Amino acid sequence: MQNVVDVIVIGAGAAGMMCAATAGQRGRSVVLIDHAVKLAEKIRISGGGRCNFTNLNTFASCYQSANPHFVKSALKQYSQFDFIKMVEAHGLGYHEKTLGQLFCDQGSQAIIDMLKAEVDQGDVMWRMDTGIVSIEKTANGFAVVTSRETWQCRSLVVACGGLSIPPIGATGLGFDIAKQFDIPVLSLAPALVPLTFQPQDLWADLAGVAVEDAVVSCGDMQFREAILLTHKGLSGPAILQISSYWRAGDSLEIDLLPDVDFAALWAGANRDALITTILAELLPKRLVQAWLTQWGEIKPLKQYSVKELAAIEESFHHWSIIPSGSVGYKKAEVTRGGVDTQALSSKTMEARHVAGLFFIGEVVDVTGWLGGYNFQWAWSSGYVAGLNC
Ligand code: FDA
16 A cells, blocks of 8 residues: 655654644644664764754854855754754753853753654644655655555655764665666765874873863865874864864864963073973973973973974964864764755755755754754754745
C-alpha cells in the first residue's frame, strides 16, 4: 500500500523539525523520516549539552557561501528574535555566554522537546529508525521507498545535514539526492574543526594549555577568541572559526598577546626579573617557559639584547604556522560546501529546476561561524521551506 502526504521531510534534525512543524501547522500533511533511533543527537550534544541555539548578532556576514547574499531572505523571514520568541513561549530560560551566543538554561534536551512539541502540534507523522531506499520523481511529485513503507508526496524536503560526526548518524544522503536531480554540490570539507600541525611544529607537551585572548588570521579573515594547544595542533574557538576559511597550504598568523605593547612592558618591568616571570603575568607559565627556550637559557630581562627582545616580541605578535590539515569530520562541527545555492530559491529553498524539491540546513552551501549561527540557519531555512512546501 502506498501512503500519500503533501510533504515528506527527510532528516529530523534541527532544520527538518522546524520545517515539519511549520508545514504541519499550516495544515499540510507531513511525514518526518529519519534513520536514527534517537532524535536530534546533534542538538543534544551541541553547546556542551546546553545548545547554543542562536546568536543575537546574526547577520549575513557571519555565513560563508559561494553566494554571500543567499542567506539574507531566510534570515529576514525568520530571525534570531523569532526563535527566541519560540523559546520564551515554551517557558525556557536562556543566557548570553559571550559575543551574543545564547544558551538554553534547561539544556539542549529542552530545545529538542520544544521542537518535538511544535512538530506534534502540526500533526506530523514520525518515522524514526527508517532508512531511505530510493527516491523517484513522479508526475505529481515524488515516490520515496523507505525501509518500512513507500510514500508519495508533492513536496520533498531534504534536511539530512552534513558529514560531521558519522557515529551519530551523519551521511551524505542529502548530497546524493542533489546529484540524482542534477543539482550541483560544491566541494565539501570539514569546518569549525581543530587543525593539525607537522611534527616539527607541534607543541604536544603543552597539550591542554589555553590562551584566552588571541587573534588568529588567515588571509583577510581574523577572529579574536581563545585558542587551545592540543596533541595534534591547535583548537579552541578562534581556531575553529578560522578553520572554515583555511585552505591547504595557507599559513595562519597568530597574535598571542594582541593588546600588549612590548616597549611599555619591558620599560615598566623589573629588569632583574626572569623574562618568564614577566611574561607569565600575561600568558600561561608553561607556554612562556617553552616558548622562550627558543632563545636559549632563560635569563633576567636585563641580559637580553635589544635584538633578542625584538625577536621575542615578533614571535608573540606574529606566530606564523602552516597547518598540515584538520582532524576531519569525526571532530568537525559542520561541513563546508554543499548544495549549490545557485540552484535554489533563496526565498523558499525550493530547487529552481525541480518543482517541489527543497534543501534546508547544513546540506546547503551555507556555513555559519561558531556561536549559534548554524542552528539559526537551520531554523530560518527550515521555516521558509515549511511555509512553501
Ligand atoms: P542535523 O545534523 O541536525 O540533522 C540531520 C538529520 O538527518 C539527522 O537527524 C540524521 O540522523 C538525519 N539523516 C542523515 N542521514 C540520513 C539518512 N541517510 N537517512 C535518514 N536520515 C538521515 N551549531 C550551533 O549553532 N550551535 C551549537 O552549539 C552547535 N554545537 C555543535 C556541536 C557539535 C559537536 C556539532 C557536531 C555541531 C554543532 N553545531 C552547533 C552545528 C549544528 O549541530 C548543525 O549545524 C545543525 O544540526 C544542522 O542542522 P540540520 O538539520 O541541517 O542537520
